[in-house]
Amino acid sequence: MIHSEVDIDHLAKLARIEFDEREREIFSNQLQNIVGYCSKVCEADVENLEPMVHSFSHEDNFWAEDVPEHCEDGVDFLSPNAPEMKEGQIVVPRVL
Amino acid sequence: MTQYEAVIGLEVHAQLKTQSKLFTRVPYRYGVEPNTLVDEIVLGLPGSLPVLNRAAVLKTVQVGLIFGCEIARQCKWDRKNYFYPDAPKNYQISQFDQPLCRGGHVEIELEGPARNIQGKHRKVALNRIHLEEDVGKLTHLGQVSWIDYNRAGTPLIEIVSEPDMHSPEEVFAYLKSLVMHLQYVDASDCDMEKGQLRCDANISVRPQGTTRLGTKVELKNLNSISGVCNGVRHEVNRQLQAIECGKAIVQETRRWDADKSESFVMRSKEDAHDYRYFTDPDLCPICLSEADVQAQKKILPELPFDKQERYLRTLPLPYTVTSVICPDKRLSDFFESALSFYAKNPLGIANWIANDLLRELATEDMHQAWKNLKMDPRQVAALVELVDSNVISKQSAKEVFGAMFKTGEDPQKIVKDKGLEIAVDVDALKMLCGEIIDAFPKPAEEFRSGKEKALNVLKGQVVKRTQGKVPINEVDRLLRELLSQ
Numbered sequence: 001m002i003h004s005e006v007d008i009d010h011l012a013k014l015a016r017i018e019f020d021e022r023e024r025e026i027f028s029n030q031l032q033n034i035v036g037y038c039s040k041v042c043e044a045d046v047e048n049l050e051p052m053v054h055s056f057s058h059e060d061n062f063w064a065e066d067v068p069e070h071c072e073d074g075v076d077f078l079s080p081n082a083p084e085m086k087e088g089q090i091v092v093p094r095v096l
Numbered sequence: 097m098t099q100y101e102a103v104i105g106l107e108v109h110a111q112l113k114t115q116s117k118l119f120t121r122v123p124y125r126y127g128v129e130p131n132t133l134v135d136e137i138v139l140g141l142p143g144s145l146p147v148l149n150r151a152a153v154l155k156t157v158q159v160g161l162i163f164g165c166e167i168a169r170q171c172k173w174d175r176k177n178y179f180y181p182d183a184p185k186n187y188q189i190s191q192f193d194q195p196l197c198r199g200g201h202v203e204i205e206l207e208g209p210a211r212n213i214q215g216k217h218r219k220v221a222l223n224r225i226h227l228e229e230d231v232g233k234l235t236h237l238g239q240v241s242w243i244d245y246n247r248a249g250t251p252l253i254e255i256v257s258e259p260d261m262h263s264p265e266e267v268f269a270y271l272k273s274l275v276m277h278l279q280y281v282d283a284s285d286c287d288m289e290k291g292q293l294r295c296d297a298n299i300s301v302r303p304q305g306t307t308r309l310g311t312k313v314e315l316k317n318l319n320s321i322s323g324v325c326n327g328v329r330h331e332v333n334r335q336l337q338a339i340e341c342g343k344a345i346v347q348e349t350r351r352w353d354a355d356k357s358e359s360f361v362m363r364s365k366e367d368a369h370d371y372r373y374f375t376d377p378d379l380c381p382i383c384l385s386e387a388d389v390q391a392q393k394k395i396l397p398e399l400p401f402d403k404q405e406r407y408l409r410t411l412p413l414p415y416t417v418t419s420v421i422c423p424d425k426r427l428s429d430f431f432e433s434a435l436s437f438y439a440k441n442p443l444g445i446a447n448w449i450a451n452d453l454l455r456e457l458a459t460e461d462m463h464q465a466w467k468n469l470k471m472d473p474r475q476v477a478a479l480v481e482l483v484d485s486n487v488i489s490k491q492s493a494k495e496v497f498g499a500m501f502k503t504g505e506d507p508q509k510i511v512k513d514k515g516l517e518i519a520v521d522v523d524a525l526k527m528l529c530g531e532i533i534d535a536f537p538k539p540a541e542e543f544r545s546g547k548e549k550a551l552n553v554l555k556g557q558v559v560k561r562t563q564g565k566v567p568i569n570e571v572d573r574l575l576r577e578l579l580s581q
Contacts, residue, residue, distance in 0.1 A: 014370060015179045054172070054381055062380045066151035068116040068123035071135045078131055078139070078245070088130040089235070089242040092181045 006031045016095065099304040100339065102332040104267055104297060105223075105259035106324075108274060109252050110284040111230065111292040112155050118229045118251040119146030119189065119379075126290050130244035138249040140185030146378055152251035153196070153382055155283045156227045157392045159253060160197030162277055162399060163222055167389050168196050173376040181243050182231040192373040195226035196382070202257070202277070203401055204269040212416045217401070220270050221258040228252050233291070247291070253283075259298065259309060264325040264332075271295065271321045276400050276423045285463070288320050295324050299331045301339065310335075311345040315359060317352045327352035331359060403428060411442045420450040426466055427454065430473050437477035444480040448497065456501050470504025479507040491564025492516040518567050522574075525558075525566060529574045532557045543579055551575060 008028045012019065019027065084091040116123055120137035136144040160167050171194035175187040201219040208215035230252045232245040255274065261267050275286040275293065286293040295318045300310035315331050318324040330352075335345055350359040398406075404422040407413050421427045427449055434445045453476070457465045479500065483493050488511055499510045511517060532554055533540045542550035551572070558571045 054375070054377075061148075061150075061383055063148040063150040063153065064121060066115045066149050067121060069121040071122040071133060077134065077136075081139075086242065088132070089244050090131070090181075091240050091242055094236055094239050094241045095181060 006035055100301045100336055101304045102262050102328075103259045103300050103302060103309060104261040104263075104328055104332075106255075106257045106261070106267065106270065107296045107298070108255045108257075108271070109230075109294040110255065110274075110278055110286060112152050112227075112251040112253060113282060113284050114149055114151045114155065114251055116149060117249040118149050118152050118227070119249060121149075122249070124246070124250045126292075128246060130246060133246040134184075134248070138184065138245060140187075146189070148379065148382070149251060152227060153384075154388075154392055155251075155281070156196050156225065156253050157384065157389060158281045158396060159255075159278065159283050160200065160225055161389075161393055161396060162281060163197075163200040163202055163225070165197035165200030165222065165225060167384065168194060168198070168382075169385070169389075170194075170381055170383050171196055172381040173379040174373045175376050176228075177372045177374075178370070180231075181241060182234050182248075184232060184245055184248055188229060188231060189376055189379070190228035190373075191226035195224040197225035199223075200225075202270060202273050204266065204273045205401070206265060206269050212414065214415050214419075215269075220266070221260045223256045223258050225253055225255050228254060259300070259312075264329040267297070267328050268321060268325045271324060272423075275321075280397060280400055280425050294319075297324060297328050297331070299328060299335070300345070301332060301335045311347050313345065313347065314349040315352055316349060316362065317354075319354065323352065323354045326354070326357060327359065330357065334359070397425065400425075400428075411446075413443055413446055417443070417446045417450050420454065421446060430476075433473035434477040434480075437474045438481050441480050441484055444484065445476060448476050448480065452494075452497050453501075470502070471500045472504075475500055475504075475507055482507055482511060486518060486520075486567035486569065487511065488516050489518055489559075489564045489566060490568065491559065492518075516565070518565055520567060520570060522570070525562075525570065526574050526578070528561060529554075529558060529571065529578055532561070533575070533578055540579060551579075 006028060008024060008031065011031070078090065079085050082090040114124070117133075117138065120135055122133050122135050122138060124133055137146050157167055171191060173189050174192035176190045176192070177187040179186055200222040202222060203217060203219050205217050206215040228251075230247050230250045232243050232248040235242045235244075257270070261270060278284045278286050284292055288294070297315045297318060298312045299315060300312040302308065302310040313331060313335070315327050318327050331350070338345055349362045351362045352359050400422045404418045407418045407422065408415065421431050430453070431446055431449050434449070435442055438445065457469070459465045479493055479496055482488050482496075483490055488496065492511070495514070496507050496510045496516065499505065499514070500507055503510075536554060536557060539550040539553040543554070554575050555568065555571055558566060558575070559568070
């Protein structure tokens with residue numbers, strides 16, 4: 001079991017979000033639970049297993065030929081998820 | 097006083113020239129309506145599964161091979177996680193610890209002491225070349241940013257040099273060489289204005305003769321080749337001045353402002369570990385066999401510096417002409433094809449291509465100009481042959497070339513239609529030569545007393561009087577004959 005403390009303030013800075021003290025407490029606990037749950041994987045016994053990078057065989061390349069296909073109209077596709085659209089572009093608060 | 101040297105490394109991103117994106121078959125084109133070249137894979141919507149573009153891998157392998165890199169037989173994909181609106185998935189698929197290409201070098205040619213003298217060559221060491229996907233384009237307007245995801249997901253290669261350059265001139269030569277080589281294998285068009293080539297520079301200074309690297313400053317927003325050089329020059333000077341004043345160099349990222357010719361500190365960059373790289377679970381590793389790599393090696397063209405060396409060794413061409421033709425694969429292919437039709441006068445053919453053809457093609461959109469090109473190498477060869485065999489004069493040949501470029505008609509037909517054949521009436525020509533000698537006694541006398549060049553003055557007058565429709569070697573012969581009497 002790995003006991004890593006979630007540095008909630010650092011994560012918030014990376015994600016460029018802000019929250020109040022109450023939210024900070026809630027998210028801290030929730031994230032700690034998620035990380036705690038994930039770390040269950042460390043309990044698995046891997047003593048006699050070969051390390052692997054990927055579950056697929058290394059021999060096969062899953063790749064496609066470079067043949068373009070018609071794509072859906074992107075703007076229609078995007079707009080339901082975008083906070084605001086102008087002239088086909090998504091508008092977000094300035095981040096620099 | 098301590099002498100300092102600059103130490104410069106470049107990270108260059110080049111957009112690969114594929115038809116479709118890196119992990120989806122959505123096409124990519126520059127300048128289309130915003131957000132029309134996206135799908136669920138580009139946006140990373142839940143459940144979407146990326147499938148690798150084979151051509152992007154093979155083009156990267158080709159680039160690695162031309163720069164003498166070691167090509168990985170196996171490598172994986174990693175997610176580089178960060179929150180910024182240009183990345184629709186909140187991560188970028190890249191290669192962290194297993195790049196497709198390692199090591200290698202880029203051969204550069206520094207500027208010679210004069211335009212007609214070849215400069216020194218040296219090799220700049222590379223660290224790695226890896227493949228990754230591009231991000232969207234942000235346009236900052238006041239308090240908001242506009243996002244266009246058309247570019248997101250297109251294949252990019254990042255070419256990372258070792259800190260192996262020591263002057264803005266070397267940086268310039270390096271970028272020129274990179275562009276030339278990438279265009280040679282058709283890996284990228286490298287148009288910096290279209291964002292197809294982007295460059296960041298890592299710059300430090302150290303006392304000459306020492307090997308430890310100084311504190312580096314990363315310079316961003318270098319949008320043109322001259323911008324890179326100006327930015328680098330400015331930063332090196334800034335660091336030297338700071339040291340002279342006893343100030344320490346701070347490790348930081350600065351943004352180059354080409355209009356103001358100044359750099360400004362950017363917000364602190366997240367440390368590498370903040371990207372939380374991890375292997376992409378949706379993507380299989382890339383596996384390349386020896387046969388895959390050899391197959392790419394086989395289709396590589398002769399490289400520009402090798403070609404130039406061969407031209408200089410085997411053809412009667414001056415360095416200046418080779419330095420125009422060799423860096424451009426289309427020009428050199430055109431030249432060699434023309435030469436295959438008429439091998440007797442390589443310089444004649446090369447001059448038409450390096451001067452006249454290039455001038456006609458050098459429009460705003462050179463790619464389009466090449467596509468629209470109506471005349472072919474056989475016609476240029478035929479034109480040179482017409483001049484060499486005295487069918488037309490050099491002066492008429494200019495007119496024929498112009499017509500050939502416009503219409504794509506054979507030079508023989510143009511000559512016939514326009515009545516440009518030289519009609520030689522030797523007696524009349526001899527009489528004219530005599531008149532010219534009488535009219536210009538000074539150069540005539542100079543020639544007689546051994547000044548060979550003076551003959552050109554008389555030849556020029558004959559050409560002028562006949563509007564160029566005379567075989568110049570015949571004029572030469574007649575003038576010499578008359579002057580020796």
